Amino acid sequence: MSAVIQNLVNQPYKHGFHTDIESDVTARGLSEDVIRGISAKKNEPEWLLEFRLKAYQHWLTMTEPKWPNVKYPKIDFQNISYYSAPKAKATKKSMDEVDPELLRTFEKLGVPMHERAALAGVAVDVIFDSVSVTTTYKEKLAEFGIVFCSFSEAVHNHPELVKQYLGSVVPHTDNFYAALNSAVFTDGSFCFIPKGVKCPMDLSTYFRINTEESGQFERTLIVAEEGASVSYLEGCTAPQFDTNQLHAAVVELVALDNADIKYSTVQNWYAGDADGKGGIYNFVTKRGLCKGVNSKISWTQVETGSAITWKYPSCVLLGDNSVGEFYSVALTNHHQQADTGTKMVHIGKNTRSRIISKGISAGQSNNSYRGLVKIGTRADGARNYSQCDSMLIGDRCGAHTFPYLQVANKSATVEHEASTSKIGEEQLFYFSSRGIETEEAVSMIINGFVRDVFIHLPMEFAVEATKLLGLKLEGSVG
């Protein structure tokens, strides 16, 4: 039976092409000069350079975290290029000025960034290597007072907002990779929803790493003011290289009183080949701050790519009655490793959090859920519910669950449930004895398994994610 299952999970990566485009790549290595160089290239104000240098100085004092349940050779941080931008005109007023080779890349990827994407009703910001290529629907969103642009643009056009919120959720001292990102981040998305505004469309960022030697260090900052709400989508792919690329992003979300942010990710970075060669190291810090009362931040992630995934989209529930949610599907295959989960930090009264995590392991991969639920002393009446389910496909993979519960308030309620199941011979035989093909059976079992998470994805993303899981797990049944 393992032959059948092996066939099922051996689908080639579809986004592995490399775009031949002239890039402006800085020499490898990291130093204060390199950081000054990046800052100068981006024509940044002095305060931002200072932020970077402070982070760099702190980073030098830190060591890489060793606690994740992942294994990889030591990264040589002096052998990475910290800036890569497609060589093109400095600023682009319309899509016509974008390098046609780039446009073809995104067409291949199915990213709706053309004006015809109007039909899709999604505003898109596209990040290629380190630089934001284009943002659609900017004018339409501006009518509502919504700012949605590249991080670099925000630094120039809305410096007061960036200055106020940058590093307010993930400080530059937070962890090794967050410090590194703070020092060298090149671009990303910025989104600001003013008081009382419900964003009329989903906002979306598409990330693509194209250069072999470069790392991608983007920074996303989303602020929803009082009573505002927004749904934000993030997609990622990378070409196929034999070497590993580092992706160390930082995402910060801030929700003020009664604000609501929904952040959905479909991550499909290149995972390396069947023997574990190449692939992205996805070491990402994502955190949301429910700053105001009754605010809500909801993370939904579908993690299917990367050689190694190390990320914990978290919520700090500061405002009373605020709500944090984390819905996750992490799929690992071949030699992929994932150590992912969330942190729910309850500080305010009557704060609530909900964690639904579904890990699927196939091949010889290792999939770990790691989650912290922390209830502070003042968090009267706080409630958490966690559910962690693992599914094993075949018998050479691993699933692990590391729940951490720290409760410092007697009135809190914390629940944790976990289960492990296996798609094995008996399950598949049951389906086939009812006339159902193995491929269809696996797809039905997997879709059933992830259903509780997928219902939280925006419609078109759910369709894409279902297809993606299908691609990763279905194939020619021999």
Next chain:
Amino acid sequence: MKNDDATELLDVDGLTAAIDKHEILRGIKLNVRAGEVHAIMGPNGSGKSTFAKVLAGHPAYEVTGGTVRFEGADLLELSPEERARAGVFLGFQYPVEVPGVTNSGFLRLAYNTVQLARGNEELDPLEFDDFVRDKMQLLEMHPDFLERSLNAGFSGGEKKRNEILQMALLEPRLAILDETDSGLDIDALRIVANGVNQLHTDQNAVVLVTHYQRLLDYIEPDYVHVMENGRIIKTGDKSLAHELESRGYDWVAREYSERAA
């Protein structure tokens, strides 16, 4: 109902099968005609369940010899899916639990797959809902069953009823029910047996694999076979089941070995 002129559905001859090179079936001979009910009895480890699984095409077992013809065609050539579509049904002793997959979704996929293979129309979810609810009444099943996850958290009796519901939907020509009576209380046993009796016609056949006589009080067999050590060592009518109930299996084995010697 015995009828020597009825169509032969199943013809097993000299069937041997092994799991991990360990031989379990050692030459089985069995003929089943349309309209008949056969009971296969025997002590634990005699190979009854293996025989049932081999007929349905379980991949863990390797057929090492003999022939199995189903409606004249070579059954062993077919994959488990093809066997199901051709009209072979296995009621599982331990139906698997699949959390997240709704019972209704599973039943509809199975039904439609088999219908398509037989050249019939598929049913859309609404049509199927009406259709399946009708069948569920036969087994006194609550409509809630449809929305629950497939077999997940079902009691023993609920699982077995769900198996017979699948039999009702797939309308097999040959239903092999593997210890459908195990884990059932007396009410559930009556309901399940009643369901099987209603589904049994002169066009199909039922093979019951069971330990106990009590199921046969509800579903009357035309033939009772005793299995021992991978072979059918004695065949009789329903009175044999009663005799086994009072005397056990040992005497049959003794009689067989004396005959062999």
